Amino acid sequence: MDPKQVINFGAGPAKLPQAVLLQAQKELLNYSGTGISVLEMSHRSSDFTKIISKTESLLRELLNIPENYKVMFMQGGGSGQFSAVPLNLIGLKKDRCADYLVTGTWSAKAAKEAEKYGKVNIVHTKLDSYTKIPDPSSWTLNPSASYVYYCCNETVHGVEYNFIPETNGVVLVSDMSSNFLSRPVDVSKFGLIFAGAQKNVGCAGVTVVIVREDLLGYGLKECPIVLDYKVQAEMNSLYNTPSCFSIYIMGLVLEWIRSQGGSNAMEILNKQKSSMIYDIINASDGFFVSSVDEACRSRMNIPFRVGKNKGDDALEKEFLDGASKLGMISLKGHRSVGGIRASLYNAVTLEDTEALAAYMKEFLKEHQ
Numbered sequence: 001m002d003p004k005q006v007i008n009f010g011a012g013p014a015k016l017p018q019a020v021l022l023q024a025q026k027e028l029l030n031y032s033g034t035g036i037s038v039l040e041m042s043h044r045s046s047d048f049t050k051i052i053s054k055t056e057s058l059l060r061e062l063l064n065i066p067e068n069y070k071v072m073f074m075q076g077g078g079s080g081q082f083s084a085v086p087l088n089l090i091g092l093k094k095d096r097c098a099d100y101l102v103t104g105t106w107s108a109k110a111a112k113e114a115e116k117y118g119k120v121n122i123v124h125t126k127l128d129s130y131t132k133i134p135d136p137s138s139w140t141l142n143p144s145a146s147y148v149y150y151c152c153n154e155t156v157h158g159v160e161y162n163f164i165p166e167t168n169g170v171v172l173v174s175d176m177s178s179n180f181l182s183r184p185v186d187v188s189k190f191g192l193i194f195a196g197a198q199k200n201v202g203c204a205g206v207t208v209v210i211v212r213e214d215l216l217g218y219g220l221k222e223c224p225i226v227l228d229y230k231v232q233a234e235m236n237s238l239y240n241t242p243s244c245f246s247i248y249i250m251g252l253v254l255e256w257i258r259s260q261g262g263s264n265a266m267e268i269l270n271k272q273k274s275s276m277i278y279d280i281i282n283a284s285d286g287f288f289v290s291s292v293d294e295a296c297r298s299r300m301n302i303p304f305r306v307g308k309n310k311g312d313d314a315l316e317k318e319f320l321d322g323a324s325k326l327g328m329i330s331l332k333g334h335r336s337v338g339g340i341r342a343s344l345y346n347a348v349t350l351e352d353t354e355a356l357a358a359y360m361k362e363f364l365k366e367h368q
């Protein structure tokens with residue numbers, strides 16, 4: 001199919017800005033006159049040093065990262081960080097325990113992994129379904145916890161925090177894999193932020209870790225060296241061969257975000273796009289159903305069911321088939337949730353979203 005006729009609403013790996021792909025294509029065989037591809041370049045060469053330094057300084061600029069934070073480019077994906085976070089931080093205090101907010105699949109997985117390395121306390125009553133964020137006034141935070149962990153945007157369930165949890169001085173850790181750079185964030189409120197690149201800032205293979213310097217050096221002795229924040233920070237992410245090409249692609253995406261007006265502009269655009277879809281859901285008289293609390297509906301991932309009584313499999317299949325005929329792909333909901341999921345990351349344009357909105361309205365008219 002002609003790429004111009006396809007709109008990718010995938011949850012990740014996800015759509016990249018067209019300008020980034022064209023630039024990467026242009027430079028694929030001969031990067032900046034070096035005569036070689038970034039794919040072939042030594043990670044210790046001066047050309048790659050420029051690429052990784054530029055990617056880091058763009059991140060620092062776009063997120064206004066304070067000087068006392070280290071930026072690392074790690075491997076192992078978001079899941080690697082589910083292990084790396086406790087391996088490096090659960091030893092911050094002698095009790096070796098950590099508080100977890102579990103509001104969806106990804107924070108649940110992170111909490112389960114952390115249990116291997118220390119005590120995990122889930123700070124709220126267990127949720128029957130991942131459709132809301134429990135009221136902070138009901139959380140029982142442990143002042144002796146080494147850190148408080150949450151997932152800022154639950155990609156599978158479409159639950160997003162629009163506030164930063166208050167932890168009374170305990171180190172705050174956040175998985176921002178699926179809403180990184182989709183809105184401004186005050187990095188100084190966090191001990192650590194991590195984000196896999198393959199949704200909003202690039203392709204799979206690299207995970208950004210932003211960590212406050214004073215938290216380095218508390219790793220458990222069994223922490224694998226490639227996941228050791230202190231080692232990776234001291235070696236500028238070059239303890240071993242990093243994902244060079246993915247770091248290069250991230251640099252191009254960050255340049256593109258800057259050219260669009262940075263995180264403020266991304267936020268305006270993402271609000272506009274997500275409201276367009278939620279407005280249709282809300283006005284559909286129960287034909288399209290979002291079960292997520294309005295207060296925490298994600299701007300990035302919008303899961304919904306089609307058909308009254310919370311979803312009709314046949315109707316949903318028809319919806320997906322019709323969308324696919326129009327070039328709109330990867331709209332199928334996560335297998336654990338079913339239904340439809342529209343992911344509207346930074347690279348999904350207003351026009352892409354308008355096309356989906358028009359299709360939803362048409363489908364509603366035909367079937368209601």
Ligand code: PLP
Nearest residue numbers: 077078079080106155177178196
């Ligand atoms: N965290 C979030 C919020 C995610 O959406 C995902 C994957 O989709 C992960 C973590 C796991 O990332 P990875 O597949 O890179 O390990």
